[in-house]
Amino acid sequence: MPATDHAVVLRGAGRRYGERAALRDVSLELPAGQTLVVFGPNGAGKTTLLRMLATLLRPHAGEVCVLGRELPDDGYAVRGRIGFLGHEPLLYRELSGRENLRYHARLHRRPAACVQAVLDAVGMSARADDPVAELSRGMVQRLAIARTVLHEPELLLLDEPLANLDPAAAAQVQPLIGRASGCTRVVTSHDPAGGLEGADLALGLRGGRVALLAPASAVTTAQIAELYA
Amino acid sequence: MRQTVAALLAKELALELRTREAVPAMVLFSITTYVVFHFGLDRDRVTGDLAAGVLWVTLLFAAILGINRLFVADHEQGGFDGFLLAPVDRTALLVAKVIALFSFLCVVEVVAVPAFAILLLGPSLTQALPELLLVLVAANAGIAVVGTLVAALAIQTRARDLIVPLLALPLLVPVILAAAQVTTPLFAEGGAGALGGDWLAVLALYDLLFALIAYAVFDFLLED
Numbered sequence: 451m452p453a454t455d456h457a458v459v460l461r462g463a464g465r466r467y468g469e470r471a472a473l474r475d476v477s478l479e480l481p482a483g484q485t486l487v488v489f490g491p492n493g494a495g496k497t498t499l500l501r502m503l504a505t506l507l508r509p510h511a512g513e514v515c516v517l518g519r520e521l522p523d524d525g526y527a528v529r530g531r532i533g534f535l536g537h538e539p540l541l542y543r544e545l546s547g548r549e550n551l552r553y554h555a556r557l558h559r560r561p562a563a564c565v566q567a568v569l570d571a572v573g574m575s576a577r578a579d580d581p582v583a584e585l586s587r588g589m590v591q592r593l594a595i596a597r598t599v600l601h602e603p604e605l606l607l608l609d610e611p612l613a614n615l616d617p618a619a620a621a622q623v624q625p626l627i628g629r630a631s632g633c634t635r636v637v638t639s640h641d642p643a644g645g646l647e648g649a650d651l652a653l654g655l656r657g658g659r660v661a662l663l664a665p666a667s668a669v670t671t672a673q674i675a676e677l678y679a
Numbered sequence: 680m681r682q683t684v685a686a687l688l689a690k691e692l693a694l695e696l697r698t699r700e701a702v703p704a705m706v707l708f709s710i711t712t713y714v715v716f717h718f719g720l721d722r723d724r725v726t727g728d729l730a731a732g733v734l735w736v737t738l739l740f741a742a743i744l745g746i747n748r749l750f751v752a753d754h755e756q757g758g759f760d761g762f763l764l765a766p767v768d769r770t771a772l773l774v775a776k777v778i779a780l781f782s783f784l785c786v787v788e789v790v791a792v793p794a795f796a797i798l799l800l801g802p803s804l805t806q807a808l809p810e811l812l813l814v815l816v817a818a819n820a821g822i823a824v825v826g827t828l829v830a831a832l833a834i835q836t837r838a839r840d841l842i843v844p845l846l847a848l849p850l851l852v853p854v855i856l857a858a859a860q861v862t863t864p865l866f867a868e869g870g871a872g873a874l875g876g877d878w879l880a881v882l883a884l885y886d887l888l889f890a891l892i893a894y895a896v897f898d899f900l901l902e903d
Contacts (some may be wrong), residue, residue, distance in 0.1 A: 502804075506760055508902070530766030540757035542690070544697040549690075556686035559763035581697075597761075 457482040457517055457605055457634035458503060464511030464658075465498050472498040473658045475512070480651060481551045483602075484617040485635040487645040490655035491678050496638040497536065499655070500607045503636060516603055530558055533603030535611050535627070539594035543583040547574055547593040550582060551600060556565060558601035568596040587614040592623065606677050608637045642674035680774070683767045687775030694752055695783070701748045702783050705741040709791035712737045713798045724801030731862035735793050735855045738784075739822070739848075741791065745783050745828035747843045749776055750834040761900065773827060773897040780822040788815055800866065806866035810874045814861045821854035821886040828893045831900045840843065850889075857882035 458480040465473040465676045473495040480486045501507040503516055503518045505525035514521040517528045541550040551565040572592040582590060591614045598606065611627050612620045626629060629648045639645030646652060652669045654662030654677045661677055662669065695701055716733050717723075725733055753759045762772055792815070794803035804811070826847060833842035860878040 504764060506763060526766060529764055532764065534760075534764055536757075536760070538757040538760070540761040542694060542752060542756050544694055544752075545690070549693060553686055553690045554761060554765070555691075557683060557762065557767055559682070581756060 455482055456480060456515075456673060457484075458486070459515040460512065462512030463502070463509050463514050465495075465502055465507055466510050471658050473502070473655075476655075476660055477512075478651070478653060478660075478663055480634065480636070482634050483632065484549075484650040485629060485637060485648055486651045486653055487642070487649035488636065488638045488653045489642070489662070489674050489677055490638075491646060494655040494677075495658040496655055497609055498658075500609050500636060500638065502535065503605075504532055504536075504607050505529055506534070507526070528605075530601060531604045533598040533601070533606045533627075533633070534599040535594055535606070535608045537609055539582070539590050540597060541590065541593055543584045544581055546579045546581055547585070547589075547596070548578040551595065551596055552598050554600055554623045560601050564600060568600050569630065570628075571599075571623075571626055572596045573619065587618060588619055591615055592619060595623050595627055599631070604633060606631065606633045606637075610638055610640070618621060642671035646671070646674070680768045680771050683765075683771035684775045684778070687762075687771060688778055691775060691779040692782070695779075698752075698841060701745045702786050703742050703749075705783065706754050706790045707788045708740045708744055709737050709787060712740065712792045713791075713795050717798045720799075722799070725799050726801040726868045728859070728863045729801075730800055731859040733799060734792070734862065734866075735818070735859045737795070738788065738791065738818075739851060739855050741787055742780075742784060742822045742826060742851075743844050745780060745849060746830045746839060746847055747786075747833075749780060749827060749830040754834045755780035759901070769898050769901055771772055771893060772901070773831075773893055776827045776830070777823045777893075780826050781819050784819040784822060785815075788819075802866055802868065810865050811862065813874070814858055814865075814879065814882075817882045818854055818858040821882060821889065822851060824886060824889045824893050825850045825854070828889070828897070828900075831897065836902070854882065857885065 456479045460476050463473065463476045464471060464526055488499060490496050496590045498507065502514060505521055505528065508522045517531050519528045521662055531554055548565060551568065552562060555565050569578045572595055574589060574592050574596065577585060577589060582593065606627055620655060625644050646666045646669060649666035652662065652664055653660065654674065662673060829843055829847040833839045836842050857878045861875045864875060
């Protein structure tokens with residue numbers, strides 16, 4: 451189905467929760483190395499889209515292809531190539547940041563040395579041995595970003611990645627999850643100007659349906675604002 | 680898969696050492712129950728089938744506490760998603776959880792069995808100990824496999840605290856029945872008798888059967 455130079459291909463993709471359709475008839479193609487920014491009010495289906503691309507949710511309709519593999523059948527083949535940053539940090543609160551990252555490194559068969567490297571990159575080396583439960587939200591978010599990029603993924607799925615980060619921390623993580631990372635990225639955002647700035651393609655969702663799909667350069671902040679009206 | 684199981688197991692043990700949520704509760708429950716039996720039965724010593732019944736029913740209910748907590752941290756702190764995002768065999772989670780629960784039960788019994796001997800058991804424990812260890816290992820294996828399967832199923836529901844005993848107790852009746860039958864001669868008045876080989880075989884067979892069932896269905900329990 452998909453062209454191999456596309457990192458993400460959706461054809462009429464849909465997902466339900468019981469009777470309620472969270473995502474309906476979404477079709478798009480995202481070339482490798484590009485960034486898709488997803489806008490939409492709460493409950494529009496942004497997180498569902500990301501979780502479906504991350505292989506955490508099965509599509510209930512249409513076709514979903516990630517990094518050249520069809521989901522859900524080939525999910526196993528792409529899991530190690532995806533970095534997923536959701537609303538939850540996916541870190542155990544009683545363990546330290548370092549212990550959490552070591553655990554994820556072992557699951558992804560990465561050397562232990564990469565843990566210190568990502569801790570340095572997100573500026574969390576000094577508090578790496580504190581239990582996650584004792585860290586601020588911003589620090590936890592930085593650790594979650596470290597977990598997301600630990601295994602050097604090709605595709606980043608980022609759900610409001612800069613939430614809880616101060617400007618300095620946001621700038622610090624840009625080389626890891628920003629355009630400079632060189633990864634294909636799908637990023638959800640509520641910030642029209644900031645979101646469009648680093649994107650190639652913009653998707654607007656409303657009520658689980660595609661309300662806007664266009665090159666980011668052709669989309670105005672006013673069009674994004676309309677999605678939330 | 681060995682590497683993944685080792686990673687998961689290290690995480691399980693670190694979490695339990697840090698939180699001390701499961702094992703201390705199971706130990707306290709066991710000892711308290713033996714004390715209650717001590718006064719409830721109004722006896723200083725029990726023997727034979729009564730001794731076996733008291734030992735195993737108490738250990739079963741203590742195990743339910745551990746089974747209830749087995750997947751809580753994974754469910755509440757995103758551990759399931761973290762695991763599912765990794766390119767690993769999902770059976771590794773089953774194996775690691777079974778080993779973790781088995782280990783927790785062994786630690787509990789290190790305290791609970793001597794406590795049972797002091798508070799209730801008539802005949803000497805020393806004579807029965809080698810055979811009893813064998814039965815404990817076989818029963819723990821069955822409880823760990825069935826318990827892990829039930830815990831994985833119950834964690835997806837809102838009524839986890841109700842579902843676990845509701846499903847686990849009937850499924851564990853054969854384990855407890857066989858374990859008690861094997862143990863009864865070991866606690867006989869006047870010294871340990873011969874181990875009930877047939878019931879031990881039943882126990883081992885039940886362990887194997889549920890290990891196969893768990894292996895076959897565990898992947899589906901993790902699917903969304």
